[in-house]
Amino acid sequence: MSTQHGAEGGLLQIRSLTVSYPHAGAQLDVVRDVDLDVGTGEIVGLVGESGCGKTQLLLALLGLNGARAQRRGSIHYRGRELLGADPASLRQVRGAEIGMVFQDPMTALNPYLTIGQQITEMRRVHRGDGARAAERHAITMLEAVHIADAARQLRRYPHELSGGMRQRAMIAMALSAEPRLLLADEPTTSLDVTVQAQILSLLRELRERTGIAMVLVTHDMGVIAEMADRVAVMYAGGIVEQAGCEQLFSQARHPYTEALHYCVPRLDEPPPPRLTTIGGAPPSPAARPAGCAFEPRCLYRSDICRRRSPALLETTPGHWKACHHDGPLGKLREAAA
Amino acid sequence: MARYLLRRLLGAIPTLLVIATIAFLLLHAAPGGPFDSEKRMLPEIQRAIEARYHLNEPLWRQYVRYLSDLAHGDLGPSFQYRGVSVNQIIAQGLPVDATVGLSALALALLAGGAIGVNAALHRGTRLDYVPMAAAVLGISLPVFVIAPLLILIFAVDLHWLPAGDWVAGSPRHLLLPAVALALPYTAYVARMMRASTLEVLHSPFMRTAHAKGLPPRLILWRHALRPTLTPLISFLGPAIVGLVTGSIVVETVFGLPGIGRYFVTAALNRDYTLVMGITVLYGMLIILFNLLADLCYAWVDPRVRLH
Numbered sequence: 107m108s109t110q111h112g113a114e115g116g117l118l119q120i121r122s123l124t125v126s127y128p129h130a131g132a133q134l135d136v137v138r139d140v141d142l143d144v145g146t147g148e149i150v151g152l153v154g155e156s157g158c159g160k161t162q163l164l165l166a167l168l169g170l171n172g173a174r175a176q177r178r179g180s181i182h183y184r185g186r187e188l189l190g191a192d193p194a195s196l197r198q199v200r201g202a203e204i205g206m207v208f209q210d211p212m213t214a215l216n217p218y219l220t221i222g223q224q225i226t227e228m229r230r231v232h233r234g235d236g237a238r239a240a241e242r243h244a245i246t247m248l249e250a251v252h253i254a255d256a257a258r259q260l261r262r263y264p265h266e267l268s269g270g271m272r273q274r275a276m277i278a279m280a281l282s283a284e285p286r287l288l289l290a291d292e293p294t295t296s297l298d299v300t301v302q303a304q305i306l307s308l309l310r311e312l313r314e315r316t317g318i319a320m321v322l323v324t325h326d327m328g329v330i331a332e333m334a335d336r337v338a339v340m341y342a343g344g345i346v347e348q349a350g351c352e353q354l355f356s357q358a359r360h361p362y363t364e365a366l367h368y369c370v371p372r373l374d375e376p377p378p379p380r381l382t383t384i385g386g387a388p389p390s391p392a393a394r395p396a397g398c399a400f401e402p403r404c405l406y407r408s409d410i411c412r413r414r415s416p417a418l419l420e421t422t423p424g425h426w427k428a429c430h431h432d433g434p435l436g437k438l439r440e441a442a443a
Numbered sequence: 444m445a446r447y448l449l450r451r452l453l454g455a456i457p458t459l460l461v462i463a464t465i466a467f468l469l470l471h472a473a474p475g476g477p478f479d480s481e482k483r484m485l486p487e488i489q490r491a492i493e494a495r496y497h498l499n500e501p502l503w504r505q506y507v508r509y510l511s512d513l514a515h516g517d518l519g520p521s522f523q524y525r526g527v528s529v530n531q532i533i534a535q536g537l538p539v540d541a542t543v544g545l546s547a548l549a550l551a552l553l554a555g556g557a558i559g560v561n562a563a564l565h566r567g568t569r570l571d572y573v574p575m576a577a578a579v580l581g582i583s584l585p586v587f588v589i590a591p592l593l594i595l596i597f598a599v600d601l602h603w604l605p606a607g608d609w610v611a612g613s614p615r616h617l618l619l620p621a622v623a624l625a626l627p628y629t630a631y632v633a634r635m636m637r638a639s640t641l642e643v644l645h646s647p648f649m650r651t652a653h654a655k656g657l658p659p660r661l662i663l664w665r666h667a668l669r670p671t672l673t674p675l676i677s678f679l680g681p682a683i684v685g686l687v688t689g690s691i692v693v694e695t696v697f698g699l700p701g702i703g704r705y706f707v708t709a710a711l712n713r714d715y716t717l718v719m720g721i722t723v724l725y726g727m728l729i730i731l732f733n734l735l736a737d738l739c740y741a742w743v744d745p746r747v748r749l750h
Contacts, residue, residue, distance in 0.1 A: 200656030213647040263745040
């Protein structure tokens, strides 16, 4: 296996990761053969449609897929193998080394415990802090995520905070044991647009200040463009294209990535007569085509696409794609014009 | 908080008034009276007795008289048990029922809670199937089957415990009736706790707790336990009333001097004041324990506000 961009000074190396669930007597792969690296302090964006497996990939890193899930491959984190690690050593990684922020802070925070109780227990469990020290630290954490009147907010329950405040508290909680890597699963999807922008700039600021690495899962190309150093595009459980953020936006190589670009309205270009959508729907894990998973919806398909699944190959340094089509893209631009 | 309590307690008065009125009218509408018997009484005696208990007065006067006595906490004399007041009967019987009922409740909560949570934690294994099948059996078996079986096994065959009778303060006499009364409730509690635990275990905030790397004990006791109790509370309010006012069946089988038996015989004998007294007591307890359940809700779930 060749090393991908970011492997030097690498924090996390995922190799051939497959996550499957038993269904109707068969194993369904929701994540298929994924390779992904995250470097120290790097923000990796993971983008794709709903159900493409991006959340399952994140959960797999911490072993949170649930008892029925089967995981194969390897997840290497700072010299440790996380896949198949025993529960006790996994608990030392969860929260303390790798923090996680979920999509909906209303349901992801425990409604029965105060914000303070939920934040302080991180320090108490992972750093052995006493009650007073943990509370002092929680106050600094809330201040770090720009929550005013932090000492008082500690006594409040999640339902007493606004959505944006809840997500800030969630981030403060995830960061309070000082992890090196933050997994963020659609951290802004449940928030309104102005709050979204605030949370994103907060995450960027935290990265600048602490050098924490992030894997940011989203279906929003705008969030990716704003945040990510490197982007992996997922489709039907597999990564179909991976490149530096600017590269991916300026010269997408995979037809799916191209299609995703054209789904989003742009303010810096003349508006198209209508926004394009991608025809059809992603295949369910139970009925994937034998060849390329995107083939039925692809504008560039040829015979080979139906027969063989393309491998993820490095076309130019740092730019990986899984597609048989080597010619230029651009059909969507013509169609839009 | 104090204002809330005051408002709820004041609000209970009209409720009790409605209960008392309906019970009063229904009782007097039922054919027959407390002093009717197959043997014909001399008319003078009949009249004397009716005058003694004010049964010769028009209904509305009897009603007003009853309510004013009730307002003073006087439930009146029993028509059936001469020389004994309803207050005395309740004061004698209620402690017995309350002792048996609360012991049964404690048993049901501890055993049912442990079984239910354990079944949920080991979902799909023998630790789940076997106790839960037993719980269905426990709900399906009526007390008048369970209680004699318990007597047969523990009193008649093994001679471990007395078959009945009541000695105040004796745990040996308490055990069998409490267990018989507790069994169906244990089964209910186990089923409810299993369902609510499963729901909580699969909630997003539990996934967060795992993602935080918290030890399992902390996750279970701190993050999961309180949310699982919510459905239990709404069940407990009315259930406690049923438990402390005594089960007629358990009282009869074990020969306990509780008030449940009086209630049935009083209704059959048209012992107006005794039926009324126990009905009003039931009503008061139901109101009281529903209030307690609401207070518990607010205590368990911070999202519940009392106002």
